[in-house]
Amino acid sequence: MVFGTGPGAVSALRDVTLDVARGEFAALIGPSGCGKSTLLRLIADVLQPTGGTIEVRGGPPMRARLAREFGFVFQHAGLLPWRDALANVSLPLEVGGWGRRHAAPHRPEALLDLVGLQGFTHAFPRQLSGGMQQRVSIARALVTGPPILLMDEPFGALDEITRDHLNQELLRIWAATGTTIIFVTHSIAEAVYLSNRVFVFAPRPGRVTEEVRIDLPSPREPALKDTPEFGRYTAALRRALAASASA
């Protein structure tokens, strides 16, 4: 993936090959500017690759986008401030003609319950905390029942306590929905705690330098973070990131 042309062109991603299996929780980790968000946007058909192929459920990303096969969660919730929580969650049902062709698999209210926001259906985004806003945006991404969830540093702007709490919630939602999740993060602990597999990225040009399988038991509990196995994984990832930075 190259941005721009001529001498000023930037190679954002080069020779990236990765496969994510159905139902898997894959984390992409790396320093800023290593192209992990770019990769997510290529998968989501927000950007078009300058070379190479991307397949989402056996077809081009555009087909997957039109068929709503993925939901996208942004770093900042990106809620529409003039719509209450419920109306924000049902936005995907209203636009893009999806609601006319499909029956909604979930009621928007049920999704607000799923993300733990029962009682806040008519609250406006500015009345909600950052963590609650992000919950609404997760509910919004899930409302059309997509088999894939693309998450771009969804908890990066939150404090650690809220983040830990939402990590636990996300694992619960993952177990409840069986969605494939591709999760971009800066946090080593978050990547280990949440995922089955971690892809380590290096910058300039963005590439995958290592792939770490996380064989920790499920369902995961916070106490897991204090175990030696967890520590071994975070240490391994830290070494991989250090190596990729010097490479």
Place this chain on the structure above:
Amino acid sequence: MIATDSAKGLAADGRAPTGPGTRTAGAVLLRRLLLPVLVIALLIVAWDVAIRVLGIPPYVIPTPASVGQALVKERGRLLDNSVPTIVESLGGFALGNLVAIAAAIAFVHNRTLERALYPVAVAVRTLPIVAIAPIFVLMLGNGYAPKIAIAALITFFPTLVNMVEGLESADPQALELMHVLSASKTESFRYVRWPSSLPYLFSAMRIASTSSVLGALVAEWIGTNKGLGYLIVLTTYDFRTALLYAAMVVTSAIALAFFFLVSVLEWLLVRWER
């Protein structure tokens, strides 16, 4: 934007509480209404005292009482002359805003058009309204048309500038979301860009609400024999200063009423900013 307290201002059912909130709102309204009224009353008293102490003749500055008398005695005449001014201001306000909104939408969707026409819009803005008024009268005649055109012209610019900014203020993440949702351009506009621009549009319209009256007034200085602008010029020449001041009071009241109307409309339509 992000509330620090997770359930700030929310009752258990997710609705904002009403009880104590409305009482404070009432107190705030009283203070915000009472204070300016008090200041105005004080200014009137100061005005009266100054005239008496300094011995200013009534044809230079009339006393508040004589202005009050003029307001009552000449109310028929003031009312007759208010109607055309109100019609012209409202017409100009509506026309200017509609054209400005349409232009802003076109600019945001077509960069070439913006680059070509935006400087022209700025250039038109720099032309003095007082100089354009007679030109418009020459072109459009003595009726409502030239006055509405001038009120529209004065309204147009702030709305155009603010509206372009407002449409571009849309959250890039929300626009990206619309793309992920395969929303059409029209949907992106309707769901994201248009509501994002409303606070900007209203701040422009608050400016325009009073300046459109000013535009109509200036337009009435020439080529007409009705309207508050005409009345102001006439009474100035005749040294009927009390009526002149009365006409100014009425003009102010009209402009204030417009401002108030726009504010109420904003309060009703832009609820999420509160």
